[in-house]
Amino acid sequence: MTIFSVEVVPKDPLWKIDLLTYIIEELGFSGVWISEHPHNRSSFITASHLLKKTSRIWTGLGVINPYTINPFVIAQLTASLTEIAPNRIKIAVGAGDKTTLESIGVERVKPLEKIREAVTIIRLLLTKKKITIDRIHGRLDFNPRSHAPIYIGAQGPKMLQLGGEIGEGVLVNYSNPEDLEWAYNEVRKGIEKAGKRIESIDIAAYLTISLDTDSEKAVKTAIPYAAYILCGLPEKTMERMDVKDERLIKVKEAVQKADWLKLYDIMDIDIVKKLVIVGQPRILEEELREIIDIGYSQIVLGAPIGPRILQTLRETKRIIKELATHIVK
Amino acid sequence: MDVPRFMEAVKELAIEEKHSLMEELLDILLSSVNLEMVPDYIGWRINQAYRDGKLVEDEFLEMLAHAVSIAEPTKFRRIIEKLEVERLG
Numbered sequence: 001m002t003i004f005s006v007e008v009v010p011k012d013p014l015w016k017i018d019l020l021t022y023i024i025e026e027l028g029f030s031g032v033w034i035s036e037h038p039h040n041r042s043s044f045i046t047a048s049h050l051l052k053k054t055s056r057i058w059t060g061l062g063v064i065n066p067y068t069i070n071p072f073v074i075a076q077l078t079a080s081l082t083e084i085a086p087n088r089i090k091i092a093v094g095a096g097d098k099t100t101l102e103s104i105g106v107e108r109v110k111p112l113e114k115i116r117e118a119v120t121i122i123r124l125l126l127t128k129k130k131i132t133i134d135r136i137h138g139r140l141d142f143n144p145r146s147h148a149p150i151y152i153g154a155q156g157p158k159m160l161q162l163g164g165e166i167g168e169g170v171l172v173n174y175s176n177p178e179d180l181e182w183a184y185n186e187v188r189k190g191i192e193k194a195g196k197r198i199e200s201i202d203i204a205a206y207l208t209i210s211l212d213t214d215s216e217k218a219v220k221t222a223i224p225y226a227a228y229i230l231c232g233l234p235e236k237t238m239e240r241m242d243v244k245d246e247r248l249i250k251v252k253e254a255v256q257k258a259d260w261l262k263l264y265d266i267m268d269i270d271i272v273k274k275l276v277i278v279g280q281p282r283i284l285e286e287e288l289r290e291i292i293d294i295g296y297s298q299i300v301l302g303a304p305i306g307p308r309i310l311q312t313l314r315e316t317k318r319i320i321k322e323l324a325t326h327i328v329k
Numbered sequence: 330m331d332v333p334r335f336m337e338a339v340k341e342l343a344i345e346e347k348h349s350l351m352e353e354l355l356d357i358l359l360s361s362v363n364l365e366m367v368p369d370y371i372g373w374r375i376n377q378a379y380r381d382g383k384l385v386e387d388e389f390l391e392m393l394a395h396a397v398s399i400a401e402p403t404k405f406r407r408i409i410e411k412l413e414v415e416r417l418g
Contacts, residue, residue, distance in 0.1 A: 012364050013364050013365065013367070013369060013372055014369075015372030015376045016359060016364055016372060018376055019375075019376040019379060019380075020359060022376075022379075022380060307360060308356045308357075308360050309356065309359050309360045310352070310355060310356040310359060310360075311356055
């Protein structure tokens with residue numbers, strides 16, 4: 001069974017996020033993932049608004065970073081959201097992008113240990129247990145009103161395995177089927193290590209897509225997103241993609257200066273296509289078939305979606321309906 | 330000055346044509362990266378009018394046109410030119 005959700009990015013004003021989410025719910029998607037980034041609006045505050053304005057879809061917060069938000073506070077905020085909309089909250093926890101963290105004065109030390117500890121703390125607090133871990137102790141003085149599944153946001157092999165081992169879900173941040181198949185197998189190693197069944201975990205392909213009937217426009221919209229993803233990729237993935245250091249340095253400089261015109265010049269279209277599902281909407285159908293066949297149980301349609309977001313969302317929903325014979329929604 | 334020109338160009342359109350124009354404008358607006366330039370109160374009124382099925386009404390269509398003219402002036406001018414050519418043609 002595969003479910004479909006859409007990413008909303010609270011870089012945009014709340015009135016837009018609110019309207020877009022209303023349309024996403026109307027179109028029949030299962031949920032929205034609200035991305036978290038220190039430069040954007042708070043995902044938790046955005047979620048508290050959206051949960052009051054929607055009635056059916058769930059809201060996922062992700063990826064929440066325990067280096068920037070204390071795990072005890074993540075549990076407190078999540079539990080508070082369950083009171084607004086029981087059974088409609090998911091959270092994803094991840095170690096984030098080293099460059100972004102450094103830019104706000106946060107050091108990303110021992111990410112695997114940090115995520116394991118954060119998930120332990122959040123899970124214990126959300127199940128009303130008292131915790132005593134090193135110097136952290138205490139419990140929430142109120143009851144979470146429902147369960148909130150904890151996902152792990154992952155890209156590197158060890159984090160993917162950890163996600164399989166300790167997560168109730170994993171958000172896999174790749175877009176092409178080759179990388180997604182590799183990542184799925186890494187998650188599976190973690191699941192096997194924990195002695196769990198693969199069906200007990202929601203493995204989500206968090207896709208970056210940019211689709212339009214005008215392929216050139218779709219590529220142009222995709223380039224800044226591809227550049228940003230490229231800068232945060234684990235070294236091993238860069239090696240697999242054969243990204244040269246020289247090019248990466250130039251891309252990083254352009255991203256840091258937000259020099260989009262330069263990016264349009266220096267980004268290699270083949271690399272963009274490895275990082276983003278880009279082109280005419282019909283290519284999504286082939287990609288989705290492959291991704292579902294790998295075994296992914298959730299597909300997240302991630303930003304930018306396309307240069308004309310409404311048209312692409314409606315077209316995507318039509319494609320999903322056509323795939324209905326292939327999948328059980 | 331572009332918004333009155335736009336309203337003049339749409340005044341004789343059939344309701345179905347106005348509806349597809351509204352959808353086109355809304356798509357441009359929601360896809361824009363310049364939404365910080367649009368005053369929040371205008372954004373919320375557009376939001377509510379869409380939910381109420383009233384965004385196609387002249388009062389709200391004008392508001393939508395105003396928001397698009399702020400966020401995406403070049404695209405907005407192109408739409409007006411297209412409408413005027415169609416009207417004259």
